[in-house]
Amino acid sequence: MKVAWAGSRHAVEVADRMACLVASDPVFRKDTRTMLSRKELFKDTLKKAAHAWKRTVELHLTEEEANLLRLYIDQPGYVDLHWVMFVPAIKGQGTEEQQKKWLTMAYKFQIIGTYAQTELGHGSNVQGLETTATFDPSTDEFIMHSPTLTSSKWWPGGLGKTSTHAVVYARLITEGKDYGIHGFIMQLRSLDDHSPLPGITIGDIGGKFGSGAYNSMDNGVMRLDHVRIPRDQMLMRLAQVTREGKYVHSDVPKQLLYGTMVYVRQTIVADASRALSRAVCIAVRYGAIRKQFGSKAGGPETQVLNYKTQQSRLFPFLASAYAFRFVGQWLKWLYTDVTQKLESKDFSTLPEAHACTAGLKSVTTSATADAIEECQKLCGGHGYLNSSGLPELFAVNLPACTYEGDNVVLLLQVARFLMKTVSQVASGKQPVGTTAYMGNIQHLMQCKSVVNTVEDWLNPAAIKEVFEARALRMAVNCAQNISKAPSQEEGFSELSPDLVEAAVAHVQLIIVTKFIEKLQEDILGHGVKEQLQKLCGIYALHLIHNERLGKLYAQVRPNAVALVDAFDYTDHYLGSALGRYDGDVYSALYKEAWKDPLNETVVPDGYQEHLRPLLKQQLKLSRL
Ligand SMILES: CCCCCCCC/C=C\CCCCCCCCCCCC(=O)SCCNC(=O)CCNC(=O)[C@H](O)C(C)(C)COP(=O)(O)OP(=O)(O)OC[C@H]1O[C@@H](n2cnc3c(N)ncnc32)[C@H](O)[C@@H]1OP(=O)(O)O
Numbered sequence: 001m002k003v004a005w006a007g008s009r010h011a012v013e014v015a016d017r018m019a020c021l022v023a024s025d026p027v028f029r030k031d032t033r034t035m036l037s038r039k040e041l042f043k044d045t046l047k048k049a050a051h052a053w054k055r056t057v058e059l060h061l062t063e064e065e066a067n068l069l070r071l072y073i074d075q076p077g078y079v080d081l082h083w084v085m086f087v088p089a090i091k092g093q094g095t096e097e098q099q100k101k102w103l104t105m106a107y108k109f110q111i112i113g114t115y116a117q118t119e120l121g122h123g124s125n126v127q128g129l130e131t132t133a134t135f136d137p138s139t140d141e142f143i144m145h146s147p148t149l150t151s152s153k154w155w156p157g158g159l160g161k162t163s164t165h166a167v168v169y170a171r172l173i174t175e176g177k178d179y180g181i182h183g184f185i186m187q188l189r190s191l192d193d194h195s196p197l198p199g200i201t202i203g204d205i206g207g208k209f210g211s212g213a214y215n216s217m218d219n220g221v222m223r224l225d226h227v228r229i230p231r232d233q234m235l236m237r238l239a240q241v242t243r244e245g246k247y248v249h250s251d252v253p254k255q256l257l258y259g260t261m262v263y264v265r266q267t268i269v270a271d272a273s274r275a276l277s278r279a280v281c282i283a284v285r286y287g288a289i290r291k292q293f294g295s296k297a298g299g300p301e302t303q304v305l306n307y308k309t310q311q312s313r314l315f316p317f318l319a320s321a322y323a324f325r326f327v328g329q330w331l332k333w334l335y336t337d338v339t340q341k342l343e344s345k346d347f348s349t350l351p352e353a354h355a356c357t358a359g360l361k362s363v364t365t366s367a368t369a370d371a372i373e374e375c376q377k378l379c380g381g382h383g384y385l386n387s388s389g390l391p392e393l394f395a396v397n398l399p400a401c402t403y404e405g406d407n408v409v410l411l412l413q414v415a416r417f418l419m420k421t422v423s424q425v426a427s428g429k430q431p432v433g434t435t436a437y438m439g440n441i442q443h444l445m446q447c448k449s450v451v452n453t454v455e456d457w458l459n460p461a462a463i464k465e466v467f468e469a470r471a472l473r474m475a476v477n478c479a480q481n482i483s484k485a486p487s488q489e490e491g492f493s494e495l496s497p498d499l500v501e502a503a504v505a506h507v508q509l510i511i512v513t514k515f516i517e518k519l520q521e522d523i524l525g526h527g528v529k530e531q532l533q534k535l536c537g538i539y540a541l542h543l544i545h546n547e548r549l550g551k552l553y554a555q556v557r558p559n560a561v562a563l564v565d566a567f568d569y570t571d572h573y574l575g576s577a578l579g580r581y582d583g584d585v586y587s588a589l590y591k592e593a594w595k596d597p598l599n600e601t602v603v604p605d606g607y608q609e610h611l612r613p614l615l616k617q618q619l620k621l622s623r624l
């Protein structure tokens with residue numbers, strides 16, 4: 001099962017090696033992270049990042065190994081933005097010459113970069129950004145400026161205190177005309193003493209949700225006061241400004257400007273499956289250790305994992321973790337395929353790539369945030385302790401519902417794509433890729449499900465048909481209602497809640513389909529495929545027909561712990577007293593409690609000033 005989860009034997013081996021490297025290095029300790037002040041946490045993050053880079057160089061780690069090292073260090077920081085957004089933005093939007101110049105420095109960490117798109121006034125509406133980049137032909141420079149308070153850059157990770165450079169998104173103005181949003185490389189801080197360059201005001205935007213967690217990241221604010229940069233720092237793969245100030249657009253779709261976001265959304269699906277699997281791992285392992293109540297005859301107490309209510313709340317998450325993992329692996333493939341096509345100037349699959357990454361990012365991160373919260377409840381009181389690992393896991397993954405595109409905004413993008421596809425089908429065009437099922441419209445609009453028993457639900461063809469019919473009918477229903485509205489735009493706006501539901505149904509169909517396709521692959525190991533079939537059934541069925549699942553849960557229960565062990569997480573990475581591999585939960589909880597700063601002294605600070613006088617006063621009063 002470890003191989004099925006990781007994708008290959010090689011993937012298991014390299015992940016194990018990197019996880020152990022991190023777990024055995026004292027610099028990467030994180031057990032007292034939630035007790036650090038913001039400043040201490042930030043410094044700890046800088047230390048870990050520098051040490052990780054040192055180890056990467058010393059051990060000559062490959063890119064795959066270095067990425068895993070960063071992942072297992074498990075502490076958000078500026079390096080995430082540098083590797084996940086700054087480097088890809090230059091790769092995707094820079095010319096070959098620009099890539100050579102900037103990536104050479106970025107790969108060696110001679111510069112640290114971030115992705116500065118969002119502003120105080122606009123995040124979702126990228127076309128509404130206000131920062132300007134005005135070309136001055138007299139000096140061959142762009143003047144970068146924040147004209148209003150709301151145009152202040154706001155949120156970019158690493159911007160606050162660390163980044164020396166950024167890809168800054170701004171409205172390009174040349175020859176008096178506004179050509180909309182383009183990307184520019186800017187140096188922000190001195191490479192000698194790290195002070196901000198003239199005209200740049202920069203800082204951290206302040207503490208965020210939860211202790212520890214995302215507070216390790218210095219999300220930043222930046223205002224620009226007529227800062228000049230050379231013309232060749234405009235990212236010029238998609239469009240250019242000539243020496244004379246002429247704007248020239250390349251023969252590529254302008255949506256490629258959004259390419260970095262497509263790339264990152266794809267990686268976020270993998271993050272979501274990992275976060276969900278960590279929460280499930282903690283709740284399942286702990287559920288096997290925790291006992292409450294027993295038989296009336298005085299027999300042994302019951303493991304809470306044996307309660308049917310526990311299973312019906314928890315096993316759909318276990319199934320979802322596997323489902324998201326497999327769809328994430330497929331999405332990675334899709335992204336690579338689209339990138340190769342783009343290189344040979346075939347842009348035909350771009351809309352589908354956008355819809356799939358946007359939709360899957362939305363559905364998987366929302367489900368994951370909800371599931372982590374529920375796993376906390378599934379662990380009872382102990383789940384609420386920081387030492388359970390769950391509060392931090394929740395706080396770190398909750399913003400994934402917002403960053404890289406608010407989930408509802410992204411689902412509306414999927415809906416727009418679906419409405420276009422429905423109208424193309426109506427005019428006789430055969431849909432392809434993940435919407436190919438819509439071509440079967442005659443059958444899917446009328447068919448009745450052949451499913452009667454729980455066993456029928458394990459029939460992949462039956463499951464697929466139900467999901468196809470559900471998604472298509474919801475999309476067609478929306479399209480019909482929109483066509484009755486006074487205008488397309490009004491109809492879309494009026495029906496947006498239904499459109500979001502239709503988008504979710506389409507995305508869930510993709511997830512179910514990719515799970516089924518995974519089951520058709522060669523899967524080695526005794527009983528592995530059978531367990532995955534049950535999980536696939538649970539994933540599909542819990543979305544549409546909760547009542548019939550009891551039998552399947554009973555079949556999964558005997559292997560529940562093994563199914564989470566297959567995630568292959570070290571105790572260091574899981575970071576949970578409840579989810580420990582050895583099950584020694586109570587000793588761990590007890591030990592963790594004593595690490596709290598409040599326990600550094602037996603009598604707490606503040607006793608002399610506030611507690612003692614109060615108690616003495618009450619004592620005096622009671623004697624009166
Ligand atoms: C225990 C705890 C320990 C700690 C653990 C730590 C471990 C780490 C774990 C997790 C962390 C992982 C770290 C990962 C690091 C990632 C960090 C991420 C940081 C986040 C960064 C950001 O947020 S960057 C900013 C992102 N911003 C957005 O996403 C903005 C969203 N808005 C948009 O994308 C667009 O504005 C819009 C799509 C909503 C609208 O676009 P537009 O205004 O142009 O309008 P249209 O709707 O008219 O679209 C026009 C046309 O274009 C098509 N289109 C739109 N987008 C795309 C696209 N991306 N690609 C291709 N095509 C696109 C659209 O469909 C339209 O097409 P038509 O054919 O005209 O219909």
Ligand SMILES: Cc1cc2nc3c(=O)[nH]c(=O)nc-3n(C[C@H](O)[C@H](O)[C@H](O)COP(=O)(O)OP(=O)(O)OC[C@H]3O[C@@H](n4cnc5c(N)ncnc54)[C@H](O)[C@@H]3O)c2cc1C
Nearest residue numbers: 115116117118122123124155156157399402403404405408
């Ligand atoms: C932890 C974190 C890290 C981030 N890192 C970065 C970074 O590195 N770089 C960067 O540039 N940005 C970053 N961001 C910003 C992030 O990308 C934006 O916050 C995100 O795109 C959402 O935009 P917004 O904040 O403007 O939300 P808003 O659009 O203001 O959303 C507010 C509400 O309005 C709703 N809404 C908005 N538009 C519509 C619509 N058309 N129809 C229906 N409902 C709508 C949304 O659903 C939401 O409920 C980060 C954000 C966070 C939280």
